[in-house]
Amino acid sequence: MQIADDLAAQIRAGVLAPGAQVPSESEVMERYGVSQGTVRKAIAELRTVGLVDTHHGRGSYVKSPPPVRRKSSDRFRRTHRSSGKAAYLAEAEQAGHKPSVHVLYIGPADAPAEVAARMGMTAGEKVLARRRRYFSDGAPTEEATSYLPWSMAAEIPELLDENPGKGGIYARLEEHGHALVEYVETVQARLASKQEASALRLSPGSPVIHLVRDAVTSGGRVVEVCDTVMAADRFILEYRIASVSFFELATDRVTGEGCVTGKAPGQLSERSHVSTRLPGSLVGHLSCRTGPAARTCGVADHADRHA
Amino acid sequence: MQIADDLAAQIRAGVLAPGAQVPSESEVMERYGVSQGTVRKAIAELRTVGLVDTHHGRGSYVKSPPPVRRKSSDRFRRTHRSSGKAAYLAEAEQAGHKPSVHVLYIGPADAPAEVAARMGMTAGEKVLARRRRYFSDGAPTEEATSYLPWSMAAEIPELLDENPGKGGIYARLEEHGHALVEYVETVQARLASKQEASALRLSPGSPVIHLVRDAVTSGGRVVEVCDTVMAADRFILEYRIASVSFFELATDRVTGEGCVTGKAPGQLSERSHVSTRLPGSLVGHLSCRTGPAARTCGVADHADRHA
DNA sequence: GAGTGGTCTAGACCACTTT
């Protein structure tokens, strides 16, 4: 489409600056000597590519590129929790944006099938759902729903609060004896559904990132599933992957010496739980999975509570 | 659009099975009593949602949902390298697909700006590029380009081969003294460009996942950058995140005892290098970054080479 | 050649926004 390319070039060259109005349909019709349908297709193209926003009865305007936020896998490090702010707020402020959160719902819900499967319960079982929408500089960026077993809600009353306190719900879970060993995030990208598009104020056809995170305890139990839908153009996800897991260090090689106090390597069952004592007073607990899937493990150190 | 919803419902209900031909434009025009333009919009909708494939002169056909492959962050564990197959082939076969790889280019190239920045060189510098396209069951799924400093190509001749041998290029790098400590992956989702759409046989408007991975040595040097574009509907990325890093275990708490042989905790500079001796004969090397960014570290164990 | 999708035109009518 020559017309779309032409306009796109003008935008990228800065002839049409962010915020400026794109020539109206009738104007373009005249200038290029084409019919309205042709113009509309060209502008639709610009819209799906994210170059313009168009408003009924007002015109199309050049979009300014959205601020991109980095979401690092390090954000779950227990060390980062002391900050006292929810991970989201801390991260966003650091990046120089005005963050805000809007709680949409906190209360009982029926577990969706996928969530139930991840938590090892039957679909439809009663769970606690925490649904909220996040904004950056006033614009919605993501919508997240946390699911927890309903028994947790009784055990930990703060989970029903809008603001669960310092360190967020993960800190509360750990305070109540559910040490979190690892998080497993699955990432998918797809086009926004109509509901998602309107909730995140996206033009239809925009991509979203669908992120689902399981929080796993040292016992191998999934105590929370967090389902997040993010506007794809506003995020970069960053993951740091070690080439050797702590689990491998402790069990594959360091035998004897009283180091691994659980089972011997090679004798680990599907979900094993072993303890490692490192020099100093540190106790590390490992929850692991073995077998053909050969998954590595998580590391939980309970040192904070033993010290 | 009522007509699109109607067809979509038929597809999802199985009235129109995968592979079946969607009624032709003229047929739909007649049945719903609308004009061609209206029908075309409806079918375009189905196309962008990924429900149908349409071929010029032949018609539109119901797509069968593409096989989804899981890409786990564990695939870089050194333990998994012994398999003797490239990570891609091993993973795909395990999932029951017929994988194949097509090498597009291996040779010198000018470093793109972003790659140069990640590797700490100036843009345009000469690098080795390895570009290949991956297929699953005959359908293209991703296209990846690895960039390495040109000096590596001289040092490690296998890097110029189509098949770099057992364990892939990461194994070759490590054999030549470049122990890889961690990988940093950044994930973005966006719509496919025209070139990407045709290379991956996607309909325009389809989302892709753009993944860029840095391979970091124990010295903190980025020796490879791998730039990958994947068809979003064919992948689920999975990342396992430990709640405590090995780095934190070794330096924040385990002091004295001769355990950390590098600097004391709190004295680590922006990019430090410390060594840890664990019980047994294992030696762990840590490359880390500290400071306000408070990034964790990677763990490299050189035990294989010291044993 | 008959059928398919791809592109375009010219014009009508509606809904929203601004003045």
Place this chain on the structure above:
DNA sequence: AAGTGGTCTAGACCACTCC
């Protein structure tokens, strides 16, 4: 009321595919 985008129609013409 005037200007904007949103939707639709009816028809022309082209390009590709299959028989």
